[in-house]
Amino acid sequence: xxxxxxxxxxxxxxxxxxxxxxxxxxxxxxxxxxxxxxxxxxxxxxxxxxxxxxxxxxxxxxxxxxxxxxxxxxxxxxxxxxxxxxxxxxxxxxxxxxxxxxxxxxxxxxxxxxxxxxxxxxxxxxxxxxxxxxxxxxxxxxxxxxxxxxxxxxxxxxxxxxxxxxxxxxxxxxxxxxxxxxxxxxxxxxxxxxxxxxxxxxxxxxxxxxxxxxxxxxxxxxxxxxxxxxxxxxxxxx
Numbered sequence: 407x408x409x410x411x412x413x414x415x416x417x418x419x420x421x422x423x424x425x426x427x428x429x430x431x432x433x434x435x436x437x438x439x440x441x442x443x444x445x446x447x448x449x450x451x452x453x454x455x456x457x458x459x460x461x462x463x464x465x466x467x468x469x470x471x472x473x474x475x476x477x478x479x480x481x482x483x484x485x486x487x488x489x490x491x492x493x494x495x496x497x498x499x500x501x502x503x504x505x506x507x508x509x510x511x512x513x514x515x516x517x518x519x520x521x522x523x524x525x526x527x528x529x530x531x532x533x534x535x536x537x538x539x540x541x542x543x544x545x546x547x548x549x550x551x552x553x554x555x556x557x558x559x560x561x562x563x564x565x566x567x568x569x570x571x572x573x574x575x576x577x578x579x580x581x582x583x584x585x586x587x588x589x590x591x592x593x594x595x596x597x598x599x600x601x602x603x604x605x606x607x608x609x610x611x612x613x614x615x616x617x618x619x620x621x622x623x624x625x626x627x628x629x630x631x632x633x634x635x636x637x638x639x640x641x642x643x644x
Contacts, residue, residue: 466494
């Protein structure tokens with residue numbers, strides 16, 4: 407009796423083990439088949455979609471990345487993509503998304519120009535980090551001129567960048583010139599009235615922008631020569 411019971415237990419154990427081994431083998435086969443399909447032409451890149459481009463020509467970016475066409479999505483060469491995208495100065499950052507079965511999506515964030523700096527080569531359009539976005543022989547219409555001691559690598563330019571990025575569109579659209587010789591003496595010039603805005607340092611720029619916006623509504627630039635918001639809690643208007 408004991409031997410018969412042991413045999414029955416052993417048979418059940420073998421069957422249970424066979425079931426588990428069969429299930430495990432099926433999973434392994436399924437994983438391998440999935441990986442084989444993912445890395446095969448079945449999931450090759452057939453189209454590249456660029457999102458987020460407004461100043462930049464999205465079609466030009468897609469054409470530049472054409473070398474990735476035909477590559478299985480998991481094998482897209484991210485280093486090659488990066489090397490291509492850095493040739494577009496307007497791109498500040500980007501992300502990649504694979505949309506099976508055949509689409510590669512490139513989402514870009516563009517740099518925002520704050521003005522132009524005059525150089526021996528022409529007029530450099532720059533963003534708040536001092537990155538040159540383009541160079542033209544003549545200044546671009548509607549773009550503020552930047553006069554800064556020490557160039558775009560200086561602390562004075564860094565302050566200008568922070569100030570310009572803090573401005574709401576209602577003010578930024580009126581700025582025709584910005585200057586600084588130190589990080590503490592940023593000044594703006596507004597529109598046809600040539601009204602001067604004494605900003606001072608970039609400290610409290612968000613508060614200064616709100617105060618200036620409110621003050622300009624109460625005292626429009628047409629009747630003002632200077633707004634001094636260097637001390638935002640004690641604004642001076644002349």
